[in-house]
Amino acid sequence: MTDTITTDVTSDEATRLRDAIETCDPAPLLMSLVHVTGDLGLLDEFGARLEITEPGNHYAKGITPTSPPGTFPADVVADIRARAAAILTTESVAALGVPDDALFERMATVATSERVDPEFVPLLLEQAGFVASRRVVPVTVSPPADFDVIVIGAGIVGINAAIKLGDAGFDYTVFEADDEIGGTWWRNTYPGAAVDTPSHYYSYSFELNPDWSKYYPTGTEYQEYLLRVVDKYRLRDNIRFRTRVLSATWNVASRQWDVLTQNADGQTEKHHARAVITALGMLNEANIPDVPGLDSFAGTMVHTASWDADLDLTGKRVVVLGTGCTSVQVVAGIVDKVESLDVVVRSPHWLVPEKAVVNNVPDGEKWALAHIPFYQEWFRLRSYWFASDNLYSLPRIEDDWAAEHFSASPANDMVLRNAQAYLQKSFPNRPDLIEKLTPTFRPYAKRIVKDPGFFRALTRDHVTLHRASFERVTPDGVYTTDGQFIAADVIILATGFQLQFTTTIDIVGSEGRTLAEVWKGGDDPRAYLGVQVSGFPNLFVTAGPNSAPNHGAGHNILSEEQVHYIVECLQYLLENDLDAMDVRQEVLDEYNEKVDAALDKTVWVHPGAQVNGYYRNSAGRAIVPCPWRLVDYWTMLRAPHPEDLVLTPAADNRQDSE
Known part of the structure; x- marks a missing residue:
C-alpha cells in the first residue's frame, strides 16, 4: 500500500x-x-x-x-x-x-x-451490513425432512423469508398469485413509480447494492434488484407462481396446517405444513372508489396498481384522482406528455422538499x-x-404544546413550518393553490410525502388542481363534488390500496374461528408483536397490525426483524421437541393495551388525525403504526419469549391428516 x-x-x-x-x-x-x-x-x-x-x-x-x-x-x-x-x-x-x-x-x-448509545450498536452493525443477523436460539437440532414451511407471497418479505428459511435448513414453498416476484414493485409500474426510502438503505442488509442509479430508486430499478437477489439465492425452484392460497386450516389432530391452493387453471391442491408465514403486505388490493357511473366511461380508465404499459397519454385529456405518494409521482411523471391534466384531490398531504428524490448518484x-x-x-x-429513531419525536404529542398550537410539539411544528414554507416558495403568486394544497391535519397524521416534482407540475398552464372528489362519471368525463365537469380521454385512479391484514384468505385456527372473524373483518386486527395471534398456532403474520415503522426507516427493516423472529421461533420448536407454539390470549391483550396507550400520545390517534386515513380503523384506533422506537421493536424480536406462549410438546404418534 x-x-x-x-x-x-x-x-x-x-x-x-x-x-x-x-x-x-x-x-x-x-x-x-x-x-x-x-x-x-x-x-x-x-x-x-x-x-x-x-x-x-x-x-x-x-x-x-x-x-x-x-x-x-x-x-x-x-x-x-x-x-x-x-x-x-x-x-x-x-x-x-x-x-x-x-x-x-x-x-x-x-x-x-x-x-x-450502546443500545443501538447491535442493530446498527446488522442493518449497516457489517454482520449478518445473529442467531439467538441455540442451533443443535437440524430441521427434519417433514418440517415444511409455507410462505404466502413473494414480495420483499416473502423473498427474505425464503432466503433465511433456506439458510436455516428448513424446507419451504412460496406461493405467489402473480406471474413474478416483487409484490408492490411487480404490480406498480405507473409513470414515476418510485420508493420514498433512500436506495442505499431500502435493500436487504445482507445484500447491499453499490450500483443504485438514484438516491431514491425507481420501482423498475428496485424490482430489478429483487430479481437479482432471487436469482443469486436460487429461490425460483421453491416458488409456485400463479398460485393463490385459498385457505389454511389448523389440523388439531396432526398439529399442522392444511393449506388449499388454486392455480391459474382453476385446479386446487392440498398441502400440509408445520408452519405458515403470511407475506402479503398490508396494502395489496387496489382501492377502486365507489363512484356512480364509473363503468360508463367511454375512454380509458386505469388504476395505478394495474398500469397498461401500452397506454399512450400523448395529447390526451387526463384526469387523475388521488392525493398521496402515488398521485404526486404519477402527475410528475406524465405532465410533459398530456394535452391537459386535471388533478382531483380530496384531502392533500403535507409535502416536503427532498432534492435527492430526483438526483442521480454520481x-x-x-x-x-x-x-x-x-x-x-x-x-x-x-x-x-x-x-x-432520530425522527421518533415527530409524530408524538406534547400536551401543553398541542393545547395551544395546531402542531403537536416543537418537533412536529418544525415539520409543519418546513412544509408551509415549501408551499409558499412553490406558489408565490398562487394563493388559490396554497389554499387547496394545505391539509387540515397535523404533520404525520397521514404519511409525509417527498415531492418528486408535483408542485412544479401544478404550475404548468395545462394543469388544473381541484380540491374535490368524483361525484359521478359519465361516458365523456367527470363531475366533481364542487360542481365542475371535466372532459376526459383518460381517467387515472391513483387511489392506493385497501388496507388488508391477511383477511382475504380463509385462515381457520385451533378453535374453528377464522382470522377474519377474530379481526372483525380486518377492521380491528390485533397481534402479539405484530406477528402472532392467539388461537392460530405456528401462524406468523408479517407486516401485521401495529408493526409498521411509520416514524422512519422502511419496510425492509420490518421484513428483517420479523423474519428473524420467525426463524428463531421455528428453531425453538426443534430445540425443545415441540410441535407448536401459540401466544397466550392474556399476553396478546396486555401487549395491545400497551400499544394503544403508547399510540394515544401520537398524531395518529390524537384529535386532529383524519379518521379516513388508512392508519386508523372505523373506530379511530391506530392499527398500522408501531408505537415503539425501531431499536426497541428490533430488540423485542430477537428471540421468542417462552413465558408468553402456549407450547405443545411433540406427539410421538403424529398421523398424516389426509
Whole structure:
C-alpha cells in the first residue's frame, strides 16, 4: 500500500478513485480511512473537530437545521479528502475489519456527529451490513425432512423469508398469485413509480447494492434488484407462481396446517405444513372508489396498481384522482406528455422538499461504494441513522404544546413550518393553490410525502388542481363534488390500496374461528408483536397490525426483524421437541393495551388525525403504526419469549391428516 493515486495519474482506476474522493460523502470516507490505516487516532482528532450532539436534538427542540444532520464543516471535509488522496490506492486493503462493539460505538458517533448509545450498536452493525443477523436460539437440532414451511407471497418479505428459511435448513414453498416476484414493485409500474426510502438503505442488509442509479430508486430499478437477489439465492425452484392460497386450516389432530391452493387453471391442491408465514403486505388490493357511473366511461380508465404499459397519454385529456405518494409521482411523471391534466384531490398531504428524490448518484459515489473498504457500510449506516429513531419525536404529542398550537410539539411544528414554507416558495403568486394544497391535519397524521416534482407540475398552464372528489362519471368525463365537469380521454385512479391484514384468505385456527372473524373483518386486527395471534398456532403474520415503522426507516427493516423472529421461533420448536407454539390470549391483550396507550400520545390517534386515513380503523384506533422506537421493536424480536406462549410438546404418534 505504498502507491497513492498521485503515482499513476494516467490510470483509469486512479482517475476514478480521484473522482470518488472529491465526490463522495466525507463521513463514511473518514471511516474508511480508519479501516484502511487502522489508525484510531483519526477518531480522536476528527471527533474533537466536530460538534457531537444528542440524537435528533434539533428535531426535539423544533429547530430547522441550516444543513442536513451530520454535515461536516468545510475545513474538516477538505482535510478528509486530502488525507484520502494521500492514503488510498485503487487496491486499498482494510487493516481494521469489523470493529468490536465499543470501537464501533466510537466510530458511529464520529460518523454521524451524534452520540450513539450502546443500545443501538447491535442493530446498527446488522442493518449497516457489517454482520449478518445473529442467531439467538441455540442451533443443535437440524430441521427434519417433514418440517415444511409455507410462505404466502413473494414480495420483499416473502423473498427474505425464503432466503433465511433456506439458510436455516428448513424446507419451504412460496406461493405467489402473480406471474413474478416483487409484490408492490411487480404490480406498480405507473409513470414515476418510485420508493420514498433512500436506495442505499431500502435493500436487504445482507445484500447491499453499490450500483443504485438514484438516491431514491425507481420501482423498475428496485424490482430489478429483487430479481437479482432471487436469482443469486436460487429461490425460483421453491416458488409456485400463479398460485393463490385459498385457505389454511389448523389440523388439531396432526398439529399442522392444511393449506388449499388454486392455480391459474382453476385446479386446487392440498398441502400440509408445520408452519405458515403470511407475506402479503398490508396494502395489496387496489382501492377502486365507489363512484356512480364509473363503468360508463367511454375512454380509458386505469388504476395505478394495474398500469397498461401500452397506454399512450400523448395529447390526451387526463384526469387523475388521488392525493398521496402515488398521485404526486404519477402527475410528475406524465405532465410533459398530456394535452391537459386535471388533478382531483380530496384531502392533500403535507409535502416536503427532498432534492435527492430526483438526483442521480454520481459515478464517483458509485465507485466509492463498490471499491473503498467499508465505505458502503458506513454510507448505509448514515442513511439509516438520519431516517430512523432520530425522527421518533415527530409524530408524538406534547400536551401543553398541542393545547395551544395546531402542531403537536416543537418537533412536529418544525415539520409543519418546513412544509408551509415549501408551499409558499412553490406558489408565490398562487394563493388559490396554497389554499387547496394545505391539509387540515397535523404533520404525520397521514404519511409525509417527498415531492418528486408535483408542485412544479401544478404550475404548468395545462394543469388544473381541484380540491374535490368524483361525484359521478359519465361516458365523456367527470363531475366533481364542487360542481365542475371535466372532459376526459383518460381517467387515472391513483387511489392506493385497501388496507388488508391477511383477511382475504380463509385462515381457520385451533378453535374453528377464522382470522377474519377474530379481526372483525380486518377492521380491528390485533397481534402479539405484530406477528402472532392467539388461537392460530405456528401462524406468523408479517407486516401485521401495529408493526409498521411509520416514524422512519422502511419496510425492509420490518421484513428483517420479523423474519428473524420467525426463524428463531421455528428453531425453538426443534430445540425443545415441540410441535407448536401459540401466544397466550392474556399476553396478546396486555401487549395491545400497551400499544394503544403508547399510540394515544401520537398524531395518529390524537384529535386532529383524519379518521379516513388508512392508519386508523372505523373506530379511530391506530392499527398500522408501531408505537415503539425501531431499536426497541428490533430488540423485542430477537428471540421468542417462552413465558408468553402456549407450547405443545411433540406427539410421538403424529398421523398424516389426509
